Amino acid sequence: REARAHAAAAGPRYRSVLPYTQPEEWLDCGQCRDCFKPSFGYRPLESTQYALSLSNFDQLDETGRPLRFRFGFIASTDDHTSRPGTGYKQYERRKMTFATGLKYDLGLSPYGEMADPQRAQPASQSYLQPDGERVASFAYPGGIVAVHAAGRSREAIWQAMKARHVYGTSGPRILLWFDLLNGPDGRAPMGSEVAIGEAPRFEVRAAGAFEQLPGCPPTRLTSMLPERLEYLCAGECRNPSDVRHPITEIEVVRIRPQASPGEDPTGRIQDPWLRLACDPDPGGCVVRFQDDEFAETGRDSVYYVRALQEPTPAINGDNMRARRDAEGNTLSVDLCHGDTRTDFNDDCLAPNQERAWSSPIFIDYAAGASSPAKNSMTPKLP
Numbered sequence: 259r260e261a262r263a264h265a266a267a268a269g270p271r272y273r274s275v276l277p278y279t280q281p282e283e284w285l286d287c288g289q290c291r292d293c294f295k296p297s298f299g300y301r302p303l304e305s306t307q308y309a310l311s312l313s314n315f316d317q318l319d320e321t322g323r324p325l326r327f328r329f330g331f332i333a334s335t336d337d338h339t340s341r342p343g344t345g346y347k348q349y350e351r352r353k354m355t356f357a358t359g360l361k362y363d364l365g366l367s368p369y370g371e372m373a374d375p376q377r378a379q380p381a382s383q384s385y386l387q388p389d390g391e392r393v394a395s396f397a398y399p400g401g402i403v404a405v406h407a408a409g410r411s412r413e414a415i416w417q418a419m420k421a422r423h424v425y426g427t428s429g430p431r432i433l434l435w436f437d438l439l440n441g442p443d444g445r446a447p448m449g450s451e452v453a454i455g456e457a458p459r460f461e462v463r464a465a466g467a468f469e470q471l472p473g474c475p476p477t478r479l480t481s482m483l484p485e486r487l488e489y490l491c492a493g494e495c496r497n498p499s500d501v502r503h504p505i506t507e508i509e510v511v512r513i514r515p516q517a518s519p520g521e522d523p524t525g526r527i528q529d530p531w532l533r534l535a536c537d538p539d540p541g542g543c544v545v546r547f548q549d550d551e552f553a554e555t556g557r558d559s560v561y562y563v564r565a566l567q568e569p570t571p572a573i574n575g576d577n578m579r580a581r582r583d584a585e586g587n588t589l590s591v592d593l594c595h596g597d598t599r600t601d602f603n604d605d606c607l608a609p610n611q612e613r614a615w616s617s618p619i620f621i622d623y624a625a626g627a628s629s630p631a632k633n634s635m636t637p638k639l640p
Contacts, residue, residue, distance in 0.1 A: 261378035268381030270299055273389050275378045281391040285588040286580045288389070289396075295428060295610065296577070298396040299389060306331075310560050310618065311526045313516035321453075323558070323622060326515055330419070330449050330617040331562065333401030333426025345399035345429015345612075346496040347470050348573045351605040353492050355573060357397035357596035394596030395577045395606070399429050404614070406435070406447065422449025427614040430467030430503070433542070436563050436616035437461050448562070448617040453624035457548045462534075464505045464565035464614065465542035468498035503567045505543040506611070508534040512549070513560040513618075530564075538568070556625065562618040566611045575608030 264275040273284065290296040306329060313324035335342065337356040344354040352358050404425050407418035418424065425434050425448065438446040439459045446452050474495035478487065487495075512531035516523075536543035543565070552559055579592040593599075594606035 264378050264380055270301070270389075271381040274381045277379070278376075281389070281593060282591055284389075284392065285591055286578050288392070289577060289580075294613065295398055295572070295575075296396065298393050307511070307513060307527045307529065308523075310513045311515050311523060315516075315519045321622070324516070328422075328451065328618075328620055330422030330424050331426050331615050332403035332424050333428065333615065334403050335398070335400030337397075337400065341400070341490070343400050343402045343429070345401060345427075346431075347494050348399065348571055348607060349494055349605060350492040351397070351573050351594075352596065352602055354399045355397035357394040357574075357594070391595065391597075392578065392593060395574055395579075395594040397596065398572070398574055401426055401428050402431070404431075404434070422617045423447055424449065425614055425616045427467075428612045430567065430612045432467050432505075432565060432567065432612070432614040433463075433465040434563075434565050434614040434616055435461075435463040436619065438619050438621070439546075446619065448619060451620045451622070453622040455553060455623065455625040457550045457553050458559075458561070458619075458621050459546065459548040460510075460561065460619075461544070461546050462508050462563050462565070462616075463542065463544050464508065464536075466503035466505050466540065466567045467612070469501045469503060471497040471499050473497060502540040502542070503570065503612075504538040504540050505536045505565050506538065506568050507536055507566050508543065508545050509564040509566065510534070510547065511562050511564070514555075514557045515560065517557055552621070552623065553625075556623045558620075558622045560618045560620050563616045565614045565616075567613060569609040569611050571607040572610035572612070574606050575610035576606075579606075579608075 261275060265272040268275055273279070288299045290300060309327045310329065313326055315324045317325045319325055335344075337344075339356065339358075341354065404427060405415050405418045406423040407414045425436075427434075436448040437460065438450065438452060439461055440454065440456065441450065441452045442454065452458075473493070474487065474491070475497050478491075478495045478497075487493075509530040510532035512528045514526050514528075516526070532547055534545040534547060536545065549559065549561075574594055577594075579594065580588045581590045581592075582588050594604070600606070
């Protein structure tokens with residue numbers, strides 16, 4: 259009971275209530291086992307999907323609907339090392355990710371002497387990152403943001419971001435379009451807000467990133483000193499071939515926000531709602547689908563898509579590299595440390611499917627009526 263109370267009060271520092279345990283003893287506690295390149299140490303009720311499922315019935319918008327969050331999606335990794343967009347190649351784990359731990363066992367302890375090391379204690383407020391030794395198994399190269407803009411000027415890019423005409427990728431430069439085909443004004447792109455009274459019909463177009471060639475292209479070799487290039491890129495630059503990785507499938511997520519106060523959230527987030535297979539064509543994938551339940555239920559709905567590439571080796575693709583028995587119970591973990599316990603030449607590669615996430619399309623139900631598609635990015639905060 260004491261341990262549980264201290265852990266509940268500790269928040270993300272729950273492990274420090276038992277400071278003398280080893281990271282391997284916690285096995286894969288805190289890891290999402292069925293998520294793509296997951297975060298580590300999820301906190302309840304803080305996902306974007308959950309936020310999109312909420313409705314604030316105490317405040318109504320100009321149409322009389324409850325206020326809701328209206329997010330666009332980007333993926334811009336910040337690792338404090340001034341190396342954005344490092345996901346073009348999966349190499350040099352300790353340079354291209356934030357897995358840059360100190361030399362192990364420096365003889366330092368933030369906890370001091372304890373009367374009973376086996377007994378739980380209030381969480382330490384030390385400066386050390388909570389669970390840092392296991393977090394290194396979740397350090398990835400950087401994701402990037404993509405923008406559907408009318409031009410390359412700052413103003414054009416900014417306007418596209420304000421309109422939520424944006425999507426994120428896990429690092430590779432995957433191409434993605436997601437459109438509502440039967441909006442009141444015709445085709446409406448990702449990020450749009452639309453009111454219709456019929457089954458929405460959608461189209462997704464996606465093409466995988468170019469396969470990378472080894473080394474650096476000649477333009478890089480002549481644009482900066484070799485020493486500078488080695489420091490920034492460790493000998494490997496973005497060097498695309500003319501062949502793209504195939505997109506293997508499109509996943510569709512449907513979220514139906516609360517229709518009444520206190521509505522049970524069960525079933526409101528459907529992830530995935532649909533899986534649509536793609537032919538293994540390097541030229542890209544085009545799929546169409548519609549939601550016949552939209553008009554039948556009369557519920558406002560939010561849709562977004564994921565485009566999945568063929569499996570390729572990824573840094574920390576298997577995270578804690580857990581060994582499990584036939585029932586799925588975790589027996590042991592092989593952590594990919596950020597310090598000297600894992601060889602600096604070990605990139606901890608494992609197969610994974612890189613992907614892109616579209617911004618949502620927000621569709622309000624309006625029986626027998628239509629309204630112009632809106633493209634304002636500004637979230638309507640409850």
